[in-house]
Amino acid sequence: MAIKKIAFIVEKLPYKSETSRLALTHAIASQTVEIHLEDGDNVEPVLAFVGDGVLNCLKNQKALEVYGVSSLEAHVKNALLLDLRVLVCKEDLEGFGLTEDSIVMDAEEIGGEVTTQVVPYEEIQQDLESADHLMFF
Amino acid sequence: MRLAVFVSEYREPEMLERLKAEKLGIVLVQNGVYHAALKKDGNVSPVLSKDVEYYALSEDLQSRGFSDSDVVDSKVKVINYDGLVDLIFNDYEKTIWL
Numbered sequence: 325m326a327i328k329k330i331a332f333i334v335e336k337l338p339y340k341s342e343t344s345r346l347a348l349t350h351a352i353a354s355q356t357v358e359i360h361l362e363d364g365d366n367v368e369p370v371l372a373f374v375g376d377g378v379l380n381c382l383k384n385q386k387a388l389e390v391y392g393v394s395s396l397e398a399h400v401k402n403a404l405l406l407d408l409r410v411l412v413c414k415e416d417l418e419g420f421g422l423t424e425d426s427i428v429m430d431a432e433e434i435g436g437e438v439t440t441q442v443v444p445y446e447e448i449q450q451d452l453e454s455a456d457h458l459m460f461f
Numbered sequence: 462m463r464l465a466v467f468v469s470e471y472r473e474p475e476m477l478e479r480l481k482a483e484k485l486g487i488v489l490v491q492n493g494v495y496h497a498a499l500k501k502d503g504n505v506s507p508v509l510s511k512d513v514e515y516y517a518l519s520e521d522l523q524s525r526g527f528s529d530s531d532v533v534d535s536k537v538k539v540i541n542y543d544g545l546v547d548l549i550f551n552d553y554e555k556t557i558w559l
Contacts, residue, residue, distance in 0.1 A: 340470070385525060419502050421499070
């Protein structure tokens with residue numbers, strides 16, 4: 325049985341468009357539903373936030389109160405709850421003057437065990453190279 | 462002309478440089494609020510470099526994980542939806558979206 329690795333790379337901002345939400349939804353769906361590309365194939369998703377995309381991971385988003393839609397913060401937590409590999413580009417986070425404290429690092433309160441990994445872009449590049457499919461959002 | 466300009470993207474609209482008005486207000490909404498809340502590589506957004514009135518919408522800041530006090534430049538006034546309505550009706554004659 326072959327594993328197909330799909331990298332979901334988010335480089336867009338949240339809310340103005342649905343783009344980054346779609347990325348999270350697809351990544352989560354590919355983790356939770358047994359997707360068979362071909363008979364016997366399984367999917368291993370990895371979710372990476374780069375460029376402006378790192379801002380999807382900011383804490384304290386109040387989208388539910390203001391817009392009546394679930395926040396991207398909640399989606400990131402759901403991804404962690406489902407043991408998805410979540411990577412955030414270190415350089416881009418620092419470029420905005422943000423630290424690990426400013427972004428969603430864990431989903432402990434809902435029972436998540438894996439944490440977000442803040443990594444240099446080089447590491448994300450390695451994931452892109454090892455993935456079978458790249459999806460840019 | 463008293464003109465209020467809505468900026469809803471996190472990029473500098475080209476048209477912003479050209480606009481002339483006796484009173485110009487830049488209202489940062491939606492993704493435009495990132496101009497008010499973030500520095501990129503330590504620098505304040507070029508959108509904030511003008512000598513005009515600046516406003517940022519509190520609801521859009523909060524949706525994105527910022528609080529009203531996160532605004533990086535003191536010349537940006539944080540307003541809510543009600544304040545925005547007052548602004549459009551009382552302080553400006555025309556509004557445009559960039």
